[in-house]
Amino acid sequence: MSTNKSIGIVLIVVGVALALWGYNIYDSASAQIGRALSGNSPIEAWAGMVGGAICLVLGVLKVK
Template structure:
């Protein structure tokens, strides 16, 4: 029972992290930075990759 609860919490946190990372990636300052230098903010990558990892671990816990 506790593994399923932990899995659901990880899925919810992962979704929130992925959305946060995408919001940073799509922000105006990030778009200007990508246009000028081609660099993507590390916070965007950390949020999206961290969110994907949390979702994957959460799905494995729920099973």
């Protein structure tokens, strides 16, 4: 297996983990209360979901 494919697989795994972590933060009770009161969602949630999506796309491109 080449180095690029190995890096791609690692990026895919990290991307999925980050996206799930971000979604868990977004769906937490404290975030739901914050969204209900102020309309804002935690920046950590968006950072996790967007960072996970970027890692996932880069991983898929490396594996191809």
